Amino acid sequence: MKGDLMQSRSPWYRIVAVFVAVAVSAVFVPQPAVAAPSWRLIDLGAGDDSEAIAINDLGHVVGNRNGTSFLLRDGRFTELGSLPGGYTRVSDINNRDEVVGWSFVDGDTIHGFLWRRGTMIDLGALPGGRDSQALAINDRSEIVGNADNGSALHGFVWRDGVLTDLGGDPVNDYSDAQDINNAGQIAGYWGAGNYSAVPVRWSRGERLQLSDELGGATGINGRGHVTGSFVVEGGGFSRGYLWRDGRFTAVDPPAGASFFIVQKLNNRDQVVGRSDLGGVVWQDGRARVLPKLGEAAEANDIDEQGRIAGYSTTAGPGFTTRAVLWVRQGFSFPGGR
Known part of the structure; x- marks a missing residue:
């Protein structure tokens, strides 16, 4: 998961080798007969490996x-560019069309960035450290992510040009900030990293540990509800949860799937993520497998209209990934799709 990307220098290079990329345009793709009947798939036309x-x-x-x-936006592409070292990965967008992610600043250093109205702003790094990545942004232009401080990985929040260290566990010196809502509440990890942390929520400067069970928090909505996954025996995240008002609800995988790794949620507590059957949307105890082009798919984010962004692999030999959007039947994507 994102929170485990900076335990050492080498993981950054594994990221670059493993991550797939993205872009966008649009062609309607008929939904496979085996998929849930209430969703349709839109290929955004970004091309292969997107x-x-x-x-x-x-x-x-x-x-x-x-x-x-x-x-x-509105059927048109904008290329975001990069910091001086090239190679860019986006992580999130707010309702002001401000975008965050990370990019190389030289041959072996990456920094988080804020893209605003055509300008790429370098968020820098924590004192003593070199690398950072921005993972989420709210509508107040507050940004969270993680950065090294020269010896450990810590979560951070960026406000008005100031990068603030969220600190680390006193024993293992690790934290990670994964998402932030418009109230400034932050969801993330606290502990040892590498599947040895616990889910936490920061609110008004206070850190609340949600559980003693190993896992992490990857999404938070405007109601302060948190989603994430717990670690199973042997390592790896595969048991999803929804935390609201101090109580956990299991976000179980769809029928026939062996796991469900959750990503984000909206204010309706619709949760999205991936399973061994493909992209999944979950709500009120029911998980649906989303239509896909080939064997695999992943749902990365969901808006308040229930539109879901992600990717699907294509069918047949030499398959690739394609940027896609899932929408409810009868709903149109902006731009006439």
Whole structure:
């Protein structure tokens, strides 16, 4: 998961080798007969090796493709560019069309960035450290992510040009901030990293540990509800949960799936993520497998209209990934799709 990307220098290079990219345009793709009947799949036309990462409430989508990043709004692409070292990955977009992610600043250092009205702003790094990545942004332009301080990985929050360290566990010196809502509440990890942390929520400067069970928090909505996954025996995240008002609800995988790794949620507590059957949307105890082009798919983000951004692999030999959007039947994507 995102929170485990900076335990050492080498994971950054594994990221670059493994991540798929994204862009956007659009062609309607008929839904396979085996998929849930209430959803349809839209290929965003970003081309091969692309992935849609996030969507805002205006229906604007950001994604990655081959080391470059794109914003799709009103049917038009904007290429976001990069910091001086090239290679860019986007992570999130807010309702002001401000985009965050990370990019190389030289041959072996990456920094989080804020893209605003065509300008790429370098968020810098924590004192003593070199690397950072921005993972989420709210409508107040507050940004969270993680950064090294020269010896450990810590979560941070960026406000008005100031990068603030959220600290680390006193024993293992680790934290990670994964998402932030408009009230400034932050969801993330606290502990040892590498599947040895616990889920936490920061609110008004106070950190609340949600559980003693190992896991992490990857999403928080405007109601302060948190979603994430717990670690299973042997390591790895595979048991999803929804935390609201101090209580946990299991976010179980769809029938026939062996796991469900959750990503984000909206204010209706609709949760999205991936399973061994493909992309999944969950609500009120029911999980649905989303239509897909080939064998695999992943749902990365969901807006307040229920539109879901992600990717699907294509069918047949030599398959690739395609940036896609899932919408409810009868709902149109902005731009006439």
